[in-house]
Amino acid sequence: MTASANPTPVSAPRSTGWSSLSVALHWTIVVLIIVQFIDHEWMVDMWRATRRGTEIDAATETWGWVHIIAGTLVLVAALVRLWDRFAHGRPPYPAEEPTWASWLARITHGLIYAILILMPIAGLVAWFLVIGEAGEVHELMWTPLLILIGLHVVGALAQQFWFKTNVLKRIFVPGTV
Ligand code: HEM
Ligand code: HEM
Incomplete structure (x- = not known):
């Protein structure tokens, strides 16, 4: 096979912007994380009650299951988004910003992806295999995730308004390129 038969290696950046799938999944994940922010106390109550064998009310059970389903959807959405990114590339980091800013964005995005995948897996292991340590690992990732999201949002606003990118x-x- 000649080089011209496959002119675009899979790792090349997209020449166009983010795909519709990638944009939709980005904002779906944002909504699901907000849902987790709202419902996590019910999940903690459901988890404690299940381990102690005590009763829970209907609201706790409903919101607990919302937590499990929304969290599992985060895992699926993050994996599909990563697949899309590796299969089709991502738009290049903006040329207007300094290299250190692009690297900071890369590191932040990488850590966010890692938590979006590891956190639900730890939750699922805790819940379905009833392993308390997995629940503790799950809980430990929450504050770092919030800090990374904060950094990500500040970074996105800085890229847009300070470095004048789009x-x-x-x-x-x-x-959009
Ligand atoms: C739960 C909250 C959020 C999470 C978990 C999240 C996560 C991510 C991830 C993983 C990427 C992918 C980068 C890549 O694949 O290379 C990304 C891109 C991006 N996010 Fe977020 N994000 C969140 C909220 C926001 C918010 C509120 C904004 C707006 C201020 C925002 C603006 C952006 C922008 C502009 C990009 C694309 C950067 C580029 O094109 O270089 N994100 N986000
Ligand atoms: C990215 C997705 C998820 C996020 C952001 C998230 C977030 C949280 C938060 C903030 C807590 C409370 C921690 C605390 O203050 O004690 C929690 C607890 C918990 N979550 Fe999740 N969760 C996610 C996915 C899941 C999934 C898929 C499951 C599967 C069943 C799950 C099961 C649990 C369990 C069992 C607890 C109680 C752990 C404990 O208290 O030790 N989570 N989650």
Whole structure:
């Protein structure tokens, strides 16, 4: 096979912006994390009651299951988004920003992906295999995730308004370069 038969290696950045799938999944994950922010106390109550064999009310059970389902959806959404990214590439980091800022963004994104995958897995292991230590690991990842999200949002706003890039438009409008 000649080089020209496959001119675009899979690891090359997209020449277009984020795909519709990637944009939709980004904002789906944001909504699901907000849901987890709201419902996590019920999950903790359901977890404690289940381990102690005590009764829980209907609201705790409902919100506990919302936590399990929303958390599992985060795992699926993050994996699909990563697949899309590796299969089709991502838009290049903006040329207007300094290299250190692009590297900070890369590291932050990598750590966010790691937690979005490891945290639900630890939760699922805790719940379905009833392993308390997995629950503790799950809990430990929450504060780092919140800090990383804070850094990510500040970073995105800095990229947009300080370094005068168009990153905000491209995470809202698929195909924006
Ligand atoms: C739960 C909250 C959030 C999470 C977990 C999250 C996570 C991510 C991840 C993992 C990426 C992918 C980067 C890549 O694949 O290379 C990304 C991209 C991006 N996010 Fe978020 N994000 C969140 C909230 C926000 C918010 C509120 C904003 C707006 C201020 C935002 C703006 C962006 C932008 C602009 C990009 C694209 C950067 C680029 O094109 O270089 N994110 N986000
Ligand atoms: C990224 C997705 C998820 C996020 C952000 C998240 C977030 C949280 C938070 C903030 C807590 C409370 C920690 C505390 O203050 O004690 C919690 C507890 C818990 N979550 Fe999740 N969760 C996610 C996915 C899941 C999934 C898929 C399950 C599967 C069953 C799950 C099961 C649990 C359990 C069992 C607890 C109680 C752990 C303990 O108290 O030791 N979570 N989760």
